[in-house]
Amino acid sequence: MDLITAITIFSLAIFVGFEIITKVPPTLHTPLMSGSNAISGITVVGAILAVQTENGWLGSLLGFIAIVFAMINVVGGFLVTHRMLEMFQKKK
């Protein structure tokens, strides 16, 4: 993937983001934030790949720490979002 392809994907994804998030009711502001925060934990993919870098233990160590923090983000983010949304749901 060359730079132009990457920038194209980036620009289109930003537009997709703006288009799909049209009107967010205030009730969902906090869950949207914690849920999207969990998705930004996708960096865990890069962290897992970094563990296998050939250039020494330092890269792997950074990868290890990165996995821990990204996973806190992912698991904690999705779980707390679910907790909040369940509170909204049970009163239907």
Added chain:
Amino acid sequence: MINLHHVLTLAQQGPLLVRPGANEAAAAVDAATPHSLVNLVYLLAAVLFILGIKGLTHPRTAVRGNLTGAVGMLLAVLATVWQLDLLPIGVAAVAMAVGAAIGWFLAVKVAMTQMPQFVALFNGFGGLASLLVAGAETFAGFPGALNRHESAVAAGLTGLIGAVTFTGSMIAAGKLQELDAFRKPWSFPQQQLVNAALLSLCLLLTLVMAGGHGWPYWLIVAAASVLGVLLVVPIGGADMPVVIALLNSYSGLAAAAAGFVINNNVLIIAGSLVGASGLILTSIMCKAMNRSLANVLFGKMEIASDAPSADEVYGGKVKATSPDEVAMLLDGVQRVVIVPGYGLAVAQAQHSVRDLANLLEQRGVTVEYAIHPVAGRMPGHMNVLLAEADVPYDKLKEMDEVNPTMSQTDVAIVIGANDVVNPVADTDPKSPIAGMPIIHVDRARTVIVVKRSLSPGFAGIPNPLFAADNCLMLFGDGKKVIVELVAALKEAA
């Protein structure tokens, strides 16, 4: 051992992009390799993230949306682990188990009142993880990159955004937790000049990295860490909804930048989605305060020198009341609107308020909650708190919906809110909150303000509402006062 560079190069080319001159047999082998499959799974994960975020923006689909995002994440992680050798799988598994356990523990333990600092903390962790990923690649000499100069620039930007997100979020979390060290907004002369210098330094070092050097990376991280602190430290508590939304956006952009470094689509797509969602929330918050983003970040709340002082506004006109008196007043009313603010969260009064509303409803009173968009310390904070106290969400009304009904309201009860009900926003164009949309409790027949004292809100200005003819002050701790009010109501019945 599978050579990672080789793996990634294959993965990036994908099954459909047959190079000119490549023979068909080789292309067929490429298509059959597991690594094109890995990229397909990444694409599927990206689609699930898009559907997930879309789902999160509608009440009916929100739970499903969140689960959809989680499934996407699981697929992306599994596809990634699958590419590794046995030993790194073990290392990654240990790290994932540790992170998952901590994340699970925090998510289960956190109280809804602490949600703002919780989200701030997690934004920071996301930024930190992204900057570490880029750092690891810097050590490894960008094995995943087709062009190491471009990757170096991307790494520099990841370090910049990631570090600003990390330290900025830590400061924000500290402020929200009300740690003593961060309690006061803090600034020094020429701060913005220093910020600009730090930013320029980071960009300059990024250019040096493009020349093929790895060493400037950690200098960028160091300078950006200081920048993150300096950017957030001067910002006061009431502007936190904007700051958290912005840091949320940054944590996504950091992940997207890391995606450029390791040449990975799913990071770029997921990161940009989060970046966009954070920006949208930021703009919603700014609109609700009638301030520009630049004004929130760099502006100071200026109070005009000829503005009336607290004594002039309040002098002898403020009427205090008691729970018993309010209980009598609430006898025979038809419509009550409750306006919660951050003070409700501080006093943990949401459950007592729900009891009060239930009691009134049993007597045939219509009770609604008017929620200002920036009430609380993060977007949607009040909605979450009241949902926790089992308040049905169709009772929570947005400002625009409730304002036209204020003149038909018998009693408006303001709990721990101040600036968002200050009529000065409409009447005094020189006021620091001029033009900010407010909830017009002043139009209700009677206003009860539950508050500890007459101290000003974040804007630092007196509120003429408190001195209005139709306003009664119920001084005291929010929770205690409401509990007393409920008791008095029961007694009177």
